[in-house]
Amino acid sequence: MTLCTWLAILLLQSGDIHENPGPVSTSSTESDVLSSFRYHLSLVHLNVQSVRNKLDLLFTELNEFDILAFSETWLNDSVSSEDLLLLSFHKPERKDRTFDSHGGVMLYVKSNLHYKRRYDLELNRVENIWIELRLENNKRVLIGLFYRAPNSNTLYNNDIEDSISLAVDTDINDIIVTGDFNYDAFNTNTNRKILSICQQFNMEQIIEESTHFTESSQSLIDLIFVSNKNTIIKSGVGEHILDQEQRYHVPVFCLFKFRKPKQQCFQRTIWEYNRGDYVKLRNDFNSFQWEECFDFNISKYADNVSNQILIISKYNIPNKDIYVRPLDAPWITNTIRSNIRRRKRLYRKAKLTQSNMHWVKFKQLRNQIVSQIKEAKAIYYSKLSDKLKQESLSSKDWWKILKSFISPTQTTSIPPLQNQNTQEIVFSEDQKANLLNEYFLNQTYIDNSDSNVPDLGPQTTSTVINDLLLTASETEDILKSLKVDKASGPDGISNKILREAAKELSFPLTNLFNQSLSCCKVPASWKEAHVTAIFKKR
Structure with a gap:
């Protein structure tokens, strides 16, 4: 019997020999x-x-x-x-x-x-x-x-x-x-x-x-x-x-x-306005053929204009999209997160081998992470303190920074709500928004079924506005008066952009406004808003 034949018989008899023996990977399970x-x-x-x-x-x-x-x-x-x-x-x-x-x-x-x-x-x-x-x-x-x-x-x-x-x-x-x-x-x-x-x-x-x-x-x-x-x-x-x-x-x-209800992360665009090229921004707005945005559907017309403003703005002002995780403490750095992952791996290794050398490495890294967390928090608050001392800081930013000292754990998320009529607990963002909307709507309902319409008397004027047209200079004046420290709406266009390019944007925006007045319709996107429900203690 040859060696190869003998090995073949041995493998067949064993029955549990695998082609690639070795430790089973736990990465998938983890x-x-x-x-x-x-x-x-x-x-x-x-x-x-x-x-x-x-x-x-x-x-x-x-x-x-x-x-x-x-x-x-x-x-x-x-x-x-x-x-x-x-x-x-x-x-x-x-x-x-x-x-x-x-x-x-x-x-x-x-x-x-x-x-x-x-x-x-x-x-x-x-x-x-x-x-x-x-x-x-x-x-x-x-x-x-x-x-x-x-x-x-x-x-x-x-x-x-x-x-x-x-x-x-x-x-x-x-x-x-x-x-x-x-x-x-x-x-x-x-x-x-x-x-x-x-x-x-x-x-x-x-x-x-x-x-x-x-x-x-x-x-x-x-x-x-x-x-x-x-x-x-x-x-x-x-x-x-x-x-x-x-x-x-x-x-x-x-x-x-x-x-459990999933804790939502949300996407946010961060603009670095201090690095923006506003000369080129104005030139790009001025040279664009805004007639291409026109549409007889006023909602589509408004969306086309808004989207084009954002496209040109993003090309001339540095920006990036980030995901905001509600669990993150502001002083926790990527280095700390990375070291925590390393420490977990060292712990598993030390526990498996029971080697004194591995336990020492684990303890050293653990103590290092404890020090890093304390140091990172101290640096974070030190920077906030330095910002408060800046003379150029606006009153709004000053109070915003001070608030982070006073209530650093305050959250803007709305917890699960209970429907008082059905006793049901609602968890999703849509359900909570609808429940709050229904509640506020009920507070504003007035039963005037038994009320009489007052007599307004004879009409005293015959003046009728047949045409209402806005001018580019009027629009420009309004854009120049916008406050730049206000948050942008759902369209993502900030007052900073509108104010910096007030003259260049006054023409396409005036045409859009006049088209809305002409067809007697308001674009759907103009009816959207970010509404925040503020809890008042009883």
Whole structure:
């Protein structure tokens, strides 16, 4: 028997030999999970051991999650919740320990989610928070956050179970419980407490790796209980993100199949007006054959003129289109984002190899990122401070910059709204706009069915306007009086452009205005506007 024949028989007998053996790539799986974060509900818990001076770091590391649950916040009444706001999150829900400066729990909910605090499920003696989420298709989810101190007595343990029991007694099927319970799942004695909760309330504890590390030990005490394990896409333990070398916790997280409203990114054109070539801009406007834009349909005529103004403007004024992500803190740089990705890769490598060299590299980069975040925020506010000192700054820009100091986490997005007639929660931008429009329309309705039209008396004038024509000089005067610090409308044409080329644009715009008056029609685009609903506190 030849060697080749023998090898062929061996391969046939083996049955499980692959053509290209080697490690299976996880890039596709990781990409799928990251994509799921955009559309599905996610939660993370971390024992932070004092939260106040770590918010910038926590936000940078964990802002992709929808629910941020923190235990051992070490807060008290002297710290206002207004000082704890995070960009793109609702005002935090918190429950501080009252008898000393430790303990406490706090929970953040992403601003695009609708929820309410369930005080009826919370016991005064227990450090816990309950919220009820309302998701798409009227899906209801209960989330509970707990902290149990290591020296808690049997009465406190029973109170935790009583609080969970109240949640189970509601008509809500999907219940999630997380927190630092100080029950070590690796310890036979304390694991009985965990099993007791699971059996009593028909729940499962899904975290399987160590979450708490000391100089000489590690334990699994940060837990996540779920009422239905089939709703989970992925769960696990994250890397150590805080600047703590000894006695620290790591995050525990869970990604669920519950769909959530997508947080919208929007496109914006940035113009660098100070670098524009306005001489060439005026020449291009002046030389263009505006008659080519004419159309008997006044709406098309107006759109043609607007589009041509934008085309010529973009050719002569530097500009770029950017996507604004609502999660971004203004001081977070691409370097920081890149280093965070590097650190994640180093963590996975160190965890796989357990090499001391890899762990050292991971810790060095982690500490470097902590310093970079602090430095980037300091530089950002230093630049804002320098801008405030500029004598050439307009009063409007001065107040705008000052506002970023006073309320740096203010968001302009509108959260999910509740229809008061149907009690339905609306999430999409179109639904929210229609609901607000319907509400404002109802406020302006006047029932005048029983009113009498007053007698205006005999007509006292015979003057009739037969023709109404505008002149180019009138249009030019109006364009020159426009305020350049006003925002552009839906057509994207700024007052800066109209004012800089007032003379050159006065002729095509006058012809457009006169055509509109002649046909007694207003272009459809002129009826569009950016309308902002401003919430007034009751």
